[in-house]
Amino acid sequence: MNRLLPHRAAAATAAIVMCFGLAACSSSDDSSSDSSASTPSSSATEEMDEAMGPFGAGCSAVPTEGEGSVDGMADDPVATAASNNPLLTTLVKAVTAADLGDTLNSAESLTVFAPTNDAFAKIPAADLNALLADKAALTKVLTHHVVEGELSPEDVAGEHKTLAGDTITVEGSGEEFTVGEASVICGNVDTANAKVYVVDSVLMP
Structure with missing residues (x-):
């Protein structure tokens, strides 16, 4: 043993x-x-982005209730959402004149740099009326404000190809961004199919 x-x-x-x-x-x-x-995870990042909400001094002019409010716009596709916002009535008039409403509403995912009424008012009246009457030129100007994909505040800075086929450059970080000569006055606004950054000047191609 x-x-x-x-x-x-x-x-x-x-x-x-x-x-x-x-x-x-x-x-x-x-x-x-x-x-x-x-x-x-990516979903956690998206949740953080949503929790951040809209930012910028211009957001104070957005209605607090109804379809044109931040919550109301989130329920509708982007052209419809813009039509309910009193800050964007001239933009909606331009989109209608260019017959782009259905195109924008049916897109899967977009980022729109949306000029306010005051932004369009910076253009001399005669020039603006001429632009609204020229569908081809108007379409090019409007699609110059639109980028494919929903760009969060963390991703929006940089150079982006527009639906017009050219590029725009966004600079800044946090809650301070510029697009060319325009400043973002109310950013990170959600619609059903787009991120909207409201700007104080019209972006010319």
């Missing part, structure tokens, strides 16, 4: 080593799991 003792000791030692090995693997797996759990 004494001869069996070394074998039993060796077996016991091997079992102990295996146990430590399994414990180490388990610890490693737990650590890996914890690490992946602490990494923000």
Whole structure:
């Protein structure tokens, strides 16, 4: 029987080593799991973006109730949402003249830099009326304000291709952005199919 003792000791030692090995693997797996759990997912980033909400001094002029409010606009596609906002009546008139309403409403995902009524008022009346009467030129100007995909405040800075086929450059960060000579006065406004950044000047191609 004494001869069996070394074998039993060796077996016991091997079992102990295996146990430590399994414990180490388990610890490693737990650590890996914890690490992946602490990494923000894309959905979490989207939730943070939504929680941020609209920003900018111009947002104070947006209605607090009704279809033209921030909550009301979120329920409708972008052209319809804009038509309910009193800040954007001239833009809606231009979109209607260019027959772009259905195009914008049916798009899957857009970012729209939306000039206010005051932005259009900076254009001399004769020039604005001429633009509204020229469907091809008007379409080019309006589509110059639209980018594919919904750009969050974290992603909006940079150079982006517009639906007009050219590019625009957005500069800034946080809650301060410019698009060319225009400033974003109310950003990160959601509609059913678009992100809207309201700007104080019309962007010319």
